[in-house]
Amino acid sequence: MTGQEQPAVRCRGLAYSFHRGRGKGPVVRAVDGVDLEVRPGEVFGLLGPNGAGKTTTIRAITTLLPTARGMVEVFGHDCAAERTGVRRLLGYVPQALSADAGLTGRENVALFARVFDVPRAERAARVAQALAAVDLTEAADRMAGTYSGGMVRRLELAQALVSAPRLLVLDEPTIGLDPIARAGVWERVDAVRRATGMTVLVTTHYMDEADRHCDRIALMDRGRIRALGTPGELKARVRAESAGSADAPEQQAPTLDDVFRHFSGRALADDAKEGEFSDVRRTRRTASRVG
Numbered sequence: 013m014t015g016q017e018q019p020a021v022r023c024r025g026l027a028y029s030f031h032r033g034r035g036k037g038p039v040v041r042a043v044d045g046v047d048l049e050v051r052p053g054e055v056f057g058l059l060g061p062n063g064a065g066k067t068t069t070i071r072a073i074t075t076l077l078p079t080a081r082g083m084v085e086v087f088g089h090d091c092a093a094e095r096t097g098v099r100r101l102l103g104y105v106p107q108a109l110s111a112d113a114g115l116t117g118r119e120n121v122a123l124f125a126r127v128f129d130v131p132r133a134e135r136a137a138r139v140a141q142a143l144a145a146v147d148l149t150e151a152a153d154r155m156a157g158t159y160s161g162g163m164v165r166r167l168e169l170a171q172a173l174v175s176a177p178r179l180l181v182l183d184e185p186t187i188g189l190d191p192i193a194r195a196g197v198w199e200r201v202d203a204v205r206r207a208t209g210m211t212v213l214v215t216t217h218y219m220d221e222a223d224r225h226c227d228r229i230a231l232m233d234r235g236r237i238r239a240l241g242t243p244g245e246l247k248a249r250v251r252a253e254s255a256g257s258a259d260a261p262e263q264q265a266p267t268l269d270d271v272f273r274h275f276s277g278r279a280l281a282d283d284a285k286e287g288e289f290s291d292v293r294r295t296r297r298t299a300s301r302v303g
């Protein structure tokens with residue numbers, strides 16, 4: 013089998029636990045036996061509420077959690093045994109800010125080009141190309157600190173794209189952005205994917221975005237995958253399985269929120285109320301940086 017035919021991502025029995033309270037508190041099973049495959053060239057969405065285990069799964073796939081249990085591969089390369097090889101295939105936009113406000117947009121992208129071993133002779137052209145792909149050519153020589161939230165997110169996308177990754181991993185790429193900026197981020201992701209055939213793995217808790225932009229989605233809750241398929245397949249399953257029951261979504265076609273409620277037994281909004289301190293702090297940090 014050639015690398016091209018391998019799944020972009022394959023997880024089998026992936027599990028990871030945290031100890032709360034500096035190792036003395038209870039154990040939290042952040043990821044609890046995840047099996048999934050992302051096909052080459054698709055946009056795959058990992059969906060779920062705060063604390064579902066999405067970021068932990070992403071960190072295992074991006075080789076940032078070396079001690080995870082189970083098996084994770086990227087294009088056939090084992091994430092535990094071949095970390096450097098896997099990293100060469102990846103572009104990653106984490107949830108936390110990865111751009112430096114004190115550098116220009118171009119300098120930020122150039123930094124990533126150096127770190128990710130883009131050959132020196134190609135660097136300037138590749139940096140310019142990545143900036144153009146996210147519509148930041150005109151703003152490229154301004155300090156990133158003067159950018160709007162949407163521009164910062166697009167800059168981070170350019171940083172991840174400069175190494176021409178086969179797999180682009182985006183952790184909540186549109187959190188804290190207004191609807192226009194959110195659409196702007198997705199437009200660039202969709203365009204780059206169409207142009208390059210790159211695979212995209214994205215986490216989000218915006219069901220409407222996943223519905224519009226993802227080829228397939230996995231619904232994650234409390235460390236486990238509760239359902240996996242195209243948005244259309246999942247909605248059709250809910251329609252079929254809840255036909256005639258008292259809680260059937262009345263007449264209307266089910267939304268992905270209905271799908272989540274059906275497979276997890278609760279509403280997504282329940283978790284918004286229960287967010288933990290770390291979740292709140294993380295969201296605020298994101299919000300203040302884009303304000």
Ligand SMILES: Nc1ncnc2c1ncn2[C@@H]1O[C@H](COP(=O)(O)OP(=O)(O)OP(=O)(O)O)[C@@H](O)[C@H]1O
Pocket residue numbers: 030031032040041042043060061062063064065066067068069288290291
């Ligand atoms: N460093 C950590 N120490 C202790 N617990 C953690 C740590 N990171 C995550 N957790 C816990 O693991 C669980 C899964 O967290 P994770 O960040 O993977 O979820 P998520 O679905 O990405 O949510 P969010 O959208 O809030 O990032 C949560 O209960 C979280 O509190």
